[in-house]
Structures are given as C-alpha cells and as structure tokens.
Amino acid sequence: MLVLKFGGTSVGSVKNMTNVKTIVSEGGRKVVVLSAMSGTTNALVEISNTIKDGKTEAALQLVEQLHQKYIEVANDLFSNQEYVNASLSYIEEVFAELKACASKPHSQLLYNIIVSKGELLSTFMFSRFLQQDGKKARLISALDFMRTDRNNEPDAFYIKQNLNRILAEDKDAEIFITQGFICLDADGNTSNLERGGSDYTASIIGAAVKAEEVQIWTDIDGFHNNDPRFVHNTDAISHLSFDEAAELAYFGAKILHPQTVMPVRDLEIPVRIKNTMEPKAFGTLIDDKAEGEGIKAIAAIDGITAIKIKSARMLQAHGFLKKVFEIFEKYHTSIDMITTSEIAVSLTIDDDTYLKDIVMELEEFSTVEVDTHRTIVCVVGNNIANHPDTHKLFQILQDVNIRMISYGGSNNNISLLINTSDKVETLQKLHRYIFEMSLA
Ligand code: ADP
Ligand code: ASP
Ligand code: MG
Numbered sequence: 001m002l003v004l005k006f007g008g009t010s011v012g013s014v015k016n017m018t019n020v021k022t023i024v025s026e027g028g029r030k031v032v033v034l035s036a037m038s039g040t041t042n043a044l045v046e047i048s049n050t051i052k053d054g055k056t057e058a059a060l061q062l063v064e065q066l067h068q069k070y071i072e073v074a075n076d077l078f079s080n081q082e083y084v085n086a087s088l089s090y091i092e093e094v095f096a097e098l099k100a101c102a103s104k105p106h107s108q109l110l111y112n113i114i115v116s117k118g119e120l121l122s123t124f125m126f127s128r129f130l131q132q133d134g135k136k137a138r139l140i141s142a143l144d145f146m147r148t149d150r151n152n153e154p155d156a157f158y159i160k161q162n163l164n165r166i167l168a169e170d171k172d173a174e175i176f177i178t179q180g181f182i183c184l185d186a187d188g189n190t191s192n193l194e195r196g197g198s199d200y201t202a203s204i205i206g207a208a209v210k211a212e213e214v215q216i217w218t219d220i221d222g223f224h225n226n227d228p229r230f231v232h233n234t235d236a237i238s239h240l241s242f243d244e245a246a247e248l249a250y251f252g253a254k255i256l257h258p259q260t261v262m263p264v265r266d267l268e269i270p271v272r273i274k275n276t277m278e279p280k281a282f283g284t285l286i287d288d289k290a291e292g293e294g295i296k297a298i299a300a301i302d303g304i305t306a307i308k309i310k311s312a313r314m315l316q317a318h319g320f321l322k323k324v325f326e327i328f329e330k331y332h333t334s335i336d337m338i339t340t341s342e343i344a345v346s347l348t349i350d351d352d353t354y355l356k357d358i359v360m361e362l363e364e365f366s367t368v369e370v371d372t373h374r375t376i377v378c379v380v381g382n383n384i385a386n387h388p389d390t391h392k393l394f395q396i397l398q399d400v401n402i403r404m405i406s407y408g409g410s411n412n413n414i415s416l417l418i419n420t421s422d423k424v425e426t427l428q429k430l431h432r433y434i435f436e437m438s439l440a
Contacts, residue, residue, distance in 0.1 A: 002030040003211045005180060005202035008038035009219035010276040011122050014076045017129060019276050023217065024175055025135060031167075031205055033180045034126055035198040036118025037073070040066070041181075047098065048114045052106040059102040067095040070121060077125060083132045090124050112190045119179035119198070127177040138173035140166055146183035146201065148191060154200075154263070155186075160208040167209065178205075199257040203271065207263035214264055214271045216256065221275040222284035223248070223255055225297040230424045231431045237297060238282055241290035244297070244380050245271070247413050251378035252301030261286060294389045295434050296381035300427055302420050304336070304374040305352045306403060307359070310344040311366035321345065327361045336376060337406045337415050346404055348376065348417060374403065375420045377427065378413060379434075385411050392433050400426050 006020050011034050024032050035041075043066050050059040074087040094117050101114055123139055130137035145162035149155040167176060180198020185191040193200045199216055206214035220228065222236030223245065240248075242265040249256035255273065264271060270287040309324060311317075324345060328335055331354035338347040349355075355370070362368045384390050385408050393414065396402075404417035418426050 001209050001211050002027060002213055002215065003033065003202050003206040003209070004030055004215045004217060005033040005198055006035065006276060007198065007216075007218045008035045008041070010217050011035065011126060012038035014073070016276060017077065017126060019279070020126070020217070021130060021133070021135075023276065023279055024130070029174055029176075031176045031178065031209065031211075032126075033178055033198055033202045033205060034119060034122045035180050037122050040118035040121070041115055041195070044115045044118055045111075047102075048106070048111045051102055051104070051110070051114075056102050060099060063095060063098045063102060066098075067091070070095075073125065077129055078132055080132050083128050087125055087128060091121070094121055109189055112192060115192060116179075116182045116190050119182050123177050123179050130175060130177070136172055136174040138170055138176055140176050140178045142179040142182050142201065143184055143190070146204070148183055148185050148193075150186045152185075154183075154193075154204045156204075156207065156263070159204060163205065163208045193257070193259075196254070196257040199260040200263075203260050203263045203269075206269050206271075207267055210267065211264075211269055214269060216260070216271060216273045217276045218255060218273065219275065219277065220255065221278055221281040222273050223253065223286075223297070225435060226427060226431045227253065227298070227300060229254075230300075230427050233436070234431070235435075236281070237284055239289075239291050240284060240286045240296070241382060242286060242288055243290070243412050244382065245286040247378060247380045247410075248297055248299045250301075251299045251376055251380075251413075251415070253297075253299040290382040292381075293383045294381050294387040295379055295384050295393070298377065298379050298427060298430050298434070300375050300377045300423055301350065302373075302375050302423070304348050304350055304376050304417065305355060306346060306348050306371040306374050306417060307362075308344055308346045308369040308371075309362055309366045310369075312343065313365070323365065324362065327358055330361075331358055333358060337404055337417060339404050339406065348374065348404070371403070373420045375418050375423045377416045377418060377423070377430070379416070379430070380413055383411050384414060389434075390414070393430065395433055396426070396429050399429060 010016050010020055047059050047062045070091045074084055078084045104110055127137050127139035145159055147155045147158050180201040181192050183191050203214050224234040225237055226234045228234045242261045246261045250258045268288050272285050274283040275281050333349050333351055333354055335347045359368050400422055402416050406415040
C-alpha cells in the first residue's frame with residue numbers, strides 16, 4: 001500500500017487536480033491524503049479572526065467570497081451535470097454552516113470547525129472528480145479514524161484499528177481519499193494537527209497501514225539545500241536521512257511539517273518528496289540510510305525568544321541548571337538552544353505563551369534578559385561537526401551578528417541564533433560560502 005499526500009497547490013486548480021488524477025490512477029491500492037485548495041485555509045483563518053473581532057458582517061462577506069470561488073470550481077471541474085449538482089449541494093451545506101458560525105461566540109473549537117472545511121471541500125470534490133471518470137475511488141472521513149490523545153499526540157492504536165477496519169470494509173476500492181490536517185481530539189471534538197499538518201496525516205496513516213512508502217507531492221522538485229523563498233540557486237537534495245530531514249523540518253523548512261518523519265522513522269518507511277507539476281523529476285528520498293558527510297542543507301525558523309539568565313551564585317553552584325530547567329518543565333515549554341558560561345546561561349524557546357510566568361520565577365534567583373524577534377539558522381548534515389569543510393561556515397562570523405551558537409550538541413546540526421532582520425542576508429551568505437564557494 002502507498003500513501004500519497006497532495007498539498008494546496010497540487011489541488012489548487014482544475015489543471016493541477018487533473019495532474020493529480022493521472023498520478024493517483026497508476027499503481028495499486030493506495031490512500032490519498034489531500035490538503036485544502038491553496039489559499040482556502042488562510043481564508044478560513046481570516047474568517048475566524050474576523051468573527052473573533054466581533055465583525056459579523058465582514059465575516060459573512062468573506063464567507064460569501066469563498067463560497068463563490070467554490071461554485072466556480074464545481075462548474076469548471078466536472079463535465080457531467082449530475083456531478084456538478086452533487087458538488088453544489090455539498091458546497092451549499094458547508095457554506096450554510098460557515099455562515100452560521102459568523103454569529104456564534106468565538107472559541108478555539110469554533111476556529112477548529114471553521115478551518116476543517118477546506119479539506120472537507122477538496123476531498124469531496126476530488127473524490128467525485130475521480131468517480132466521474134469511473135475510477136474505483138472512495139472518500140473516507142479522517143474524522144472516523146484520525147484522533148489525538150490527552151497529550152495531543154496522535155492516538156496510534158485507535159488510528160490503526162479504525163483505519164484498517166475501514167479499509168478492509170471496502171475490498172473493491174483502489175483509491176481511498178481522505179482529509180489531511182483534520183482530526184478529533186481526545187474528547188471527540190473537531191481539531192487539527194496544526195498548520196501544514198497534512199504531511200503529518202500522511203505519515204501517521206503510512207505508519208498505521210505499514211505503507212511501502214509515503215509520498216509527499218508538492219509544488220517543488222524536492223527538499224532543497226536552502227530556503228528557495230529567500231535564496232536563489234538552491235538545489236534539490238536527492239537523499240536525506242530521517243534525522244537530517246527531521247532537523248530541517250523542525251528548524252523551519254516549510255516543505256515538511258515538523259513532525260512528519262516521526263511516525264515512520266522507527267518502522268523504516270521511506271518518505272519521498274515529489275513535484276506534482278513535474279512527476280518525472282527524482283525528488284527527494286528520505287530513509288534510514290544516511291549518505292555522504294558534511295553540510296547538506298540550511299533552514300531557518302523565526303519567532304524565537306532568547307533568554308539570558310545571569311546569577312552570581314551560579315559560579316560553581318551545583319543544581320543551578322536543574323532549577324532553571326524545572327521552571328521550563330513546569331510550564332511545558334521546550335528549549336531549543338542552550339549555551340552556558342561561568343555566570344550565565346542563555347537559551348531559546350519558540351513558544352512564548354508562558355514567558356511572563358517563566359521570567360518571574362527565574363527572577364527569584366537570577367537576573368533575566370529577554371530578546372524577542374530572533375531566528376535560528378540551522379545547518380544540517382551527517383557528521384558535520386567533524387567535517388573538514390565545516391570551517392567555511394565560520395567565515396561568516398565576521399559578517400553577521402551571531403548571538404549564540406550551538407555546535408557539537410548533535411553530530412548533524414549546527415545552530416546559529418541571529419536577529420530576524422539579518423535572516424535573508426545570513427541565508428544568502430551561508431549559501432555562497434558553503435555551496436557556491438565564492439566569498440563574494
Ligand atoms: P504544500 O502546500 O504542498 O504542502 P508547502 O507550501 O507547505 O506546500 O511547502 C512547499 C514550499 O516550501 C515550497 O514551495 C517552498 O517555497 C517552501 N520551502 C521552504 N524551505 C524549503 C526547502 N528547503 N526545500 C523545498 N521547499 C522549501
Ligand atoms: N490546509 C492546512 C494548512 O494550510 C494543512 C496543510 O495544507 O497541510 O495549513
Ligand atoms: Mg505544506
């Protein structure tokens with residue numbers, strides 16, 4: 001069994017959905033996971049924010065704009081009028097619910113319900129699009145098997161039992177289509193796996209059905225060695241290990257949801273990244289076989305907060321770090337980078353929900369400085385810590401204001417903390433130093 005996931009751009013137009021139809025029509029039984037059409041989840045988030053601001057009329061207008069877009073898609077996608085009508089009546093149902101949301105009090109659950117509609121719409125339309133062509137395609141609802149537990153982690157046992165039961169019930173179907181991103185929480189309410197979560201859905205399903213491979217079909221020809229949104233001349237990497245891909249995704253490479261490799265890594269199920277618009281391009285294979293040594297790729301993540309904790313008493317005082325860590329543990333806040341000196345410890349967090357409480361507790365025994373708007377640039381590659389080429393990385397130190405470095409914590413990763421305003425320049429310079437070798 002294969003699991004194929006198609007992102008927003010891949011299902012974002014009639015032309016691209018036609019490409020997807022060709023891709024999924026080949027090969028044997030498979031599960032196809034779809035995102036919402038590109039732009040839809042952002043539009044739904046905006047609708048939710050507008051409701052939160054109490055602007056009911058404006059929210060209704062946004063709902064109507066999106067509604068019109070889907071009416072057009074339904075008319076363009078199908079040639080058979082019966083299919084147009086079936087889609088239009090589903091669209092009416094979904095948009096009537098969205099309209100009703102506009103006058104309800106805002107809550108996290110209301111947000112979750114609103115943003116779930118994108119994947120519900122795309123999978124409904126795409127499954128009918130395949131059926132119109134006589135394909136043995138069946139729509140299955142992610143809400144019938146995808147569920148998280150009390151720790152907000154996928155409930156692997158529940159998912160495996162329910163998904164395999166659903167798949168076994170229909171021996172005829174060749175293409176099962178389901179929604180990425182959406183799930184139920186431990187109380188059975190509509191929830192999701194956070195933005196970009198359809199990749200994660202695909203790998204959770206891959207693990208549950210013990211797939212031969214999980215394929216992530218997107219709008220670029222693979223995992224690139226730097227962020228193509230900020231750097232020209234980036235190249236696709238043909239092979240990454242699970243560790244390398246996990247670090248890059250965790251540190252901001254938008255092409256993969258940060259958790260994607262976790263469910264499949266121990267089962268050694270490969271993840272392949274492919275371009276929907278260029279299916280013949282090799283893409284990137286992610287598996288358990290690390291290959292080559294030295295720097296392979298660079299990624300960056302914004303929204304980082306740096307905390308410097310100084311204490312005269314730290315000098316030779318054992319138990320100091322324990323005290324510090326216990327405070328972060330108490331507020332369920334994970335630390336990404338850490339460096340220490342004789343009198344201070346500096347660390348970074350990306351979730352600042354409890355920042356105020358954390359600082360208040362730290363100030364009971366130390367002086368605390370907080371810097372927001374920082375970015376972590378992460379340089380990744382197998383055994384880079386010992387590789388002879390790694391020194392090139394440090395030539396950049398004379399040009400960029402680096403606030404912290406983490407080197408040697410793992411053999412695969414060197415992290416630099418910089419000001420977010422220096423990010424684009426840093427990524428471009430690192431690219432030149434490391435991959436283009438010219439010190440322009
Ligand atoms: P999808 O909608 O298919 O999930 P995403 O927009 O989430 O697609 O991810 C693909 C995009 O990720 C690319 O178009 C590219 O702009 C961006 N990206 C960021 N870093 C990388 C990288 N290292 N390699 C490839 N793409 C990247
Ligand atoms: N549609 C969701 C989002 O835009 C999930 C995804 O695309 O992976 O975040
Ligand atoms: Mg994505």
